[in-house]
Amino acid sequence: MSEAVVERKVLQELEEDIQRLVEIYELERKAAFCYQCGTCSGSCPVFMAEPEYNPRKMIMSLASGTWQSFINSEVAWLCAMCHTCLERCPQRIEVSEILTEVRNILARRGILPDIIAEKLRRVMERGMSAPYSKLIDKRRARYGLPPAPVFDAEAAKLVFDIFAVNHVLAAKKAREGGGSP
């Protein structure tokens, strides 16, 4: 799980982005309030299954400048976006929002696991991330649901352009092809 997906050089590029994130969220100040109670990690469904994903340690490492270790691994992408940590933090630190922002930074640089990139590609092409088959329509009919709506690629492109999804995928391709993003 923790095999390195980013080489050293990229980490240096990320330095600036993370620093900005730390500033925007006043992380150094806020993390100073973290008294390491473990409410976020204890609340986290991902942590329960995979203790390597530990939001408590991730926030602390962002604030203390030792974030390389977790960014350099696929664990950063495991968040289930339930936001329980954010709801329960006794010191009101926006744990899940900060970690979402970290993933955005990584994506902008084209650093994302293959499986996520694959899902993105599928959504762009077909409007859904799960593989589509006639079986799905059959099942929908059984539940009395109308057939799946037809994917309007033109309209969707507009949305994807706004979120620069293509850029993310291109950056990833360039990175893996050896070119610089």
Next chain:
Amino acid sequence: MPDPKEEKGGEEEPRIGVYVCHCGLNIAGVLDCGKLAEYASKLPGVVVARDYRYMCSDPGQALIKKDIKEHNLNRVVVAACSPKMHEPTFRRAVADAGLNPFYFEMANIREHCSWCHSKWPEEAFEKAKDTIAAAVAKVGRNKPLEEIKVPVTKRVLIIGGGVAGISAALDLSDMGFEVIMVEREPSIGGRMAQLDKTFPTLDCSICILGPLMVDVARRPNVKLYTYSEVIKVDGYVGNFKVKILKKPRYVDVDKCNACGECEKVCPVEVPNEFDEGLGWRKAIYIPFPQAVPAAYVLDEKNCLGLTPLVCGRCMDACKAAGADAINYGDRPEIIEEEVGAIIVATGYDLMDVSQIREYGYGSYPNVVTALELERLINAAGPTEGHVIRPSDGKTPKKVAFIQCVGSRDLKWKDYCTGFCCMYTIKNAILLKEHYPDMDITVYYIDIRAAGKGYEEFYRRARGQGIKFVRGKPAEILEDPDTHNLIIVGEDLALGRPIREEYDMVVLSPPAVPRWGSDKLSQILNIPVDRAGFFLESHPKLKPIDTPTEGIYICGAAHGPKDIPYSVAQASGAASRAARILSQDYVSIEPIISYILPDRCIRGINPKIECGACARVCPYNAIELPPGQPARVIPAKCHGCGTCVAECPYDAIIQHHFTDEQIASQIIEYLKENPEEKILAFTCNWCSYAGADLAGTSRYEYPPNARLIRVMCSGRIDRDLVYLAFRMGAGMVLVSGCRLTEFGSDCHYISGNVQAKRRFEAYKRTLVRAGLTPSRLRLEWVSAAEGDKWAAIMTDMVKELKKLGPEKIKAENAKLRPFLDKMLRKAWQIQPVLRSFWGEKREVVKRV
């Protein structure tokens, strides 16, 4: 040579001495005190100006005294710390040298300048200069005043009969003072009576408290009112008038011999509050066996009818037992008492943790609070000391304690309750002693065992096999079949998830102020802190006093406290109260209001029945004799000055805070670059103290504000605000004690209500005349809200910069004719305005 007392400080020209204190490096580290003294020496009326390392030291005070003699000074200004700190010290010093103590002013350049503006040394220096100049201007206009002496009633009222109240009562009774103790519950004893054992020695709680309870009730000079409440307090230090509501008990305390025959026949059963609702009691009951007074009480809410027609069994049983103590005709009674001092010892409640949904208290039967466990483990409790699971009555084999449930949590209570760590350790040890095989785990964030013998006690618990796991559980789940509880969280030491099943979970809830504390704070006119606990006068040097002279606090009413600390503080409160009670007279500051008979409209035109002053007076201190000018009763006046601001004829002055004196400060502050400054009117008790706290806590904020201290926000006259804008002030802030939907924290009951009403009126007028609304603000800042003060200042300066000096100047020019018109009258009666704008008097005439 004539008597200096007669001569000095008369109507002669002011000869002022200014002393700038370095306060070590506290002031000198930021401000150049030498230069400040040099600046001060050039101010009008200043004869001598010096700087010295510690003005409050003996040599510092001697320096003032020597100068008064040598330079024939008649006024003194010390630029140093807050007047709340050392004003009394220096007043004494100038009095020693033969001056009237009110010929003294302090310029606060420490709390309001050097401690909070170190990032802006140049602007801070300007602020310090202005502050000194304003103090010099004011002191030149000060008048000699004599302190008012009033006799002292040598009795004390103690509100609350817990361990703190009892300790204070015993101390004061030993000293020979008469004590009146009021307890809301049917018995004294408080929280400590509910506990089983006490940490760290495991003494039995009621065994050590019981004798004290009996002792306090037996003493001839202690009057005990149980099942009673304080409903009204009037008066002032040495002379409080107290109204006590004695609720009907329906049982004659003297006749009842606690035989218990009534209880046996009573048909009504309700949950017992004393057992935290875990046990049952009858409608006629005695809270606990050791109750003092040892008498039953009939709970009228749950009794079937209070008449022999409906039930009457208890009365029959009582008669049969030969006591005849029950009287269904008992009625509430209001008793009036006079006391010289009051001690508040109302204690605490535990927060209702059922609001914290993730722990399931209230819906999972086997999640209990620490106080419930206390009753379960107590031999006199509902289970006779057997700890059982509420769901099935079985003894739990595996128990978890969770710490900081709602304490140290910004979503609930941000403070640390302090004693939970220790009582949890104590309860864990007790459980281990009762049930050696029990598996006990304590989940904690930090264990706070700072106290004599506390850390050793913690070590003892670890040695007995109690497990301590660092990590706050995220949630508790319940197995619906067995009602077992599953704790989910992270073990921080190992970084591993926890999913452990327990038979019972004990929560440590935060301590909160006892219910009704908010109401009592209004009855007594004493402020509370952000959490609702009673606020001390000074966090270090007056930790037991309230801002109201003669009222003291002790025990958990002041903040969560364990037993030894409460008892120690109770003795402190007793000694503070004795300080007043042992004197024959107390002096009151003569800063009261005075009505000028020749200016009061009632005297000029007896047909006009004006009573504006009496209407706003919170103390009914103004009498309105028909056809004659209104009169202030000096002993009743507290000196808030609300009437002064209210009088439409400017016929009232407040000694030491006259319009003339305040106007001189405003003018001095706003002589140069006024559009860059914020003129802040602050009340002495809350906002000024809040600004002091911002300094003491070293919150940095830009130094644009110039503060004027008045006793109450109710003193702030419309004309003073108009004058500030006429002088070109960039912004004006009016601030006082908190006024919220829950009530007013005003030291003078309702001064801030008047301030708000007036503020809304003059703000409307000013905005209509062309003022940008953001330039005039009203804010409530309590003495505990230093951070809020700093935030308001930062915000206002941001706004001020946004507006920019040019826009403000243009707006002020537009406002000027209007303000000149509004200030026309003040101009006529205040020499300071004439001396400053004298050459422009014709402008006024034209308007």
